[in-house]
Amino acid sequence: MLDIKKIRNDFPILSREVNNKPLIYFDNAATSQKPISVINSLTEFYSKYNSNVHRGVHTLSMESTDLFEEARNRVAKFINSKNSESIIWTRNSTEGINLVSNSWGRKNIQPGDEILVTAMEHHSNLVPWQILADINKAKLVILPINNDGTLNLDEIDTFINSKTKIVSAVHMSNSLGTINPIQELCSKAHKVGAKFMLDGAQSVPHIPTDVADIDCDFLVFSGHKMLGPTGIGVLYVKPEILEEMDPFLTGGEMVLEVSYEKAKWNELPMKFEAGTPNIADAIALGEAIVYLENIGMQNIRNHEIELTEYALSKFKSLDKLTLFGPLDPLIRGGILSFHSEDIHPHDIGTFLDHEGIAIRTGHHCTMPLIRSLNIPATSRASFYIYNTKDEIDYFINTLGNAIRYFTDVK
Amino acid sequence: MSNSIDQIYDEIILDHCKNPRNNRKIHKPNIICKAVNSFCGDEVNIEIKLSSKKIITLTGSKSLGCAINQASSSMLSEVLYGKSIEEVFNLYNIFNCMMKENTVPKKASEQLGYLKNLKIIKKNPIRIKCCLLPWTALINEIEKI
Numbered sequence: 001m002l003d004i005k006k007i008r009n010d011f012p013i014l015s016r017e018v019n020n021k022p023l024i025y026f027d028n029a030a031t032s033q034k035p036i037s038v039i040n041s042l043t044e045f046y047s048k049y050n051s052n053v054h055r056g057v058h059t060l061s062m063e064s065t066d067l068f069e070e071a072r073n074r075v076a077k078f079i080n081s082k083n084s085e086s087i088i089w090t091r092n093s094t095e096g097i098n099l100v101s102n103s104w105g106r107k108n109i110q111p112g113d114e115i116l117v118t119a120m121e122h123h124s125n126l127v128p129w130q131i132l133a134d135i136n137k138a139k140l141v142i143l144p145i146n147n148d149g150t151l152n153l154d155e156i157d158t159f160i161n162s163k164t165k166i167v168s169a170v171h172m173s174n175s176l177g178t179i180n181p182i183q184e185l186c187s188k189a190h191k192v193g194a195k196f197m198l199d200g201a202q203s204v205p206h207i208p209t210d211v212a213d214i215d216c217d218f219l220v221f222s223g224h225k226m227l228g229p230t231g232i233g234v235l236y237v238k239p240e241i242l243e244e245m246d247p248f249l250t251g252g253e254m255v256l257e258v259s260y261e262k263a264k265w266n267e268l269p270m271k272f273e274a275g276t277p278n279i280a281d282a283i284a285l286g287e288a289i290v291y292l293e294n295i296g297m298q299n300i301r302n303h304e305i306e307l308t309e310y311a312l313s314k315f316k317s318l319d320k321l322t323l324f325g326p327l328d329p330l331i332r333g334g335i336l337s338f339h340s341e342d343i344h345p346h347d348i349g350t351f352l353d354h355e356g357i358a359i360r361t362g363h364h365c366t367m368p369l370i371r372s373l374n375i376p377a378t379s380r381a382s383f384y385i386y387n388t389k390d391e392i393d394y395f396i397n398t399l400g401n402a403i404r405y406f407t408d409v410k
Numbered sequence: 411m412s413n414s415i416d417q418i419y420d421e422i423i424l425d426h427c428k429n430p431r432n433n434r435k436i437h438k439p440n441i442i443c444k445a446v447n448s449f450c451g452d453e454v455n456i457e458i459k460l461s462s463k464k465i466i467t468l469t470g471s472k473s474l475g476c477a478i479n480q481a482s483s484s485m486l487s488e489v490l491y492g493k494s495i496e497e498v499f500n501l502y503n504i505f506n507c508m509m510k511e512n513t514v515p516k517k518a519s520e521q522l523g524y525l526k527n528l529k530i531i532k533k534n535p536i537r538i539k540c541c542l543l544p545w546t547a548l549i550n551e552i553e554k555i
Contacts, residue, residue, distance in 0.1 A: 344450070346476045347419075350415075350537065354415040354418070362450065375451070376451015376452075377451055405415070406427070
């Protein structure tokens with residue numbers, strides 16, 4: 001059991017009001033709130049250590065380099081990467097996927113090859129592959145889903161075949177909450193000699209992640225969804241693949257030696273980090289990881305299973321709503337996406353906002369998926385460590401009021 | 411119900427949303443106005459019949475999506491009755507000014523009638539586009555006349 005009261009006290013924003021009501025923050029799949037230790041880390045860096053990294057010989061530069069690399073080590077340990085050279089700082093998951101599709105993809109994908117993604121991918125794990133397939137004359141294949149929002153694996157051996165060169169799949173769907181059987185996908189990919197890329201944007205903040213155990217070749221995630229600041233993300237790449245990859249962005253920091261004619265790349269991971277990196281936010285992400293580790297990722301997962309189970313049972317009291325995604329909380333993250341035939345999600349979102357509740361409405365950057373459900377958009381509530389059953393009660397009650405408000409005929 | 415939510419969805423907006431006026435397709439319309447906001451799914455379908463003197467004599471509105479888009483479409487379908495194309499342009503300019511600018515001259519504002527109720531949507535700026543979608547669809551079509 002988490003000490004939620006203590007946790008909530010660490011998040012200054014949770015004590016504010018919205019529309020004269022206590023804030024209930026259920027938009028964690030979009031971005032999480034930040035604990036005071038992360039906020040203080042940013043102030044402390046700019047107050048005491050601000051300096052560029054890997055360049056100067058002065059004290060500030062050496063101190064900031066140490067803090068920056070310590071954060072990288074923390075990330076490596078957090079996902080059980082054996083070495084920190086496999087950890088490349090990016091802005092977010094999107095940039096990580098673009099780095100892989102542009103660097104590894106353009107070099108290794110041949111005409112006629114297949115790239116497999118699932119039907120529940122975020123635009124960030126779809127559009128870069130569409131572009132790569134177009135440029136390299138490869139085929140982008142979509143693995144379909146079942147009605148319950150799980151992957152349809154009936155013909156997985158047809159979908160992952162000898163032409164498949166990379167399988168890139170989301171671990172936890174941001175629209176449906178589905179947790180995919182990534183181990184199975186990864187081992188199927190490896191069996192045909194394909195690489196496996198994991199989009200961990202929604203899972204790494206909520207589920208223990210072990211890259212050695214999963215055996216994925218690439219993993220991406222974003223700092224801002226796991227208590228860290230915006231503008232910092234992580235790409236993990238298996239060392240042997242990283243060695244053979246060409247740089248994505250080029251310029252300063254990523255070079256060892258430059259003449260007017262040519263350049264020699266810097267060692268890993270700097271080879272993939274052109275320009276001055278986002279130093280302060282990387283260090284603050286390290287603090288976020290310390291916070292998460294102090295609570296324990298399995299404890300966080302257990303808390304969210306409990307909240308999801310509770311919310312799913314409470315949803316049954318509401319009619320006129322369709323809930324998407326699997327109903328088993330063990331294969332579902334703390335994400336509830338729903339739709340009403342009678343009320344547009346934006347009206348639900350506006351109504352809840354007036355009662356202090358923040359949810360997301362729209363297509364959640366999964367437009368093809370939402371269209372396949374034959375609806376324009378969904379409303380989505382998503383939970384994190386600081387959310388409570390009391391908040392879910394208030395949310396369900398307010399949602400009931402919203403339905404009555406918009407559908408009761410005078 | 412809290413008062414705050416009634417500041418966005420006032421009685422007239424809710425009434426038009428729940429009981430849309432002129433909710434029909436009309437026979438041989440002279441003008442068909444369609445618009446879709448594919449991001450949120452708002453959809454406008456307004457049909458208009460003109461007399462030989464180019465006066466609006468019949469309207470039909472079957473719009474889908476959020477309450478604000480539906481209400482705005484329904485209200486628009488009512489105020490169009492008996493207006494000339496020129497008068498519609500004039501009304502659009504005043505309405506657009508009310509929704510996007512701060513002030514509308516009092517004399518002009520009187521022409522808006524109950525459309526003035528839609529001004530409260532400005533308290534939630536992200537929803538202004540829902541309110542303007544039927545008007546944009548209409549103006550796009552009558553500009554072609």
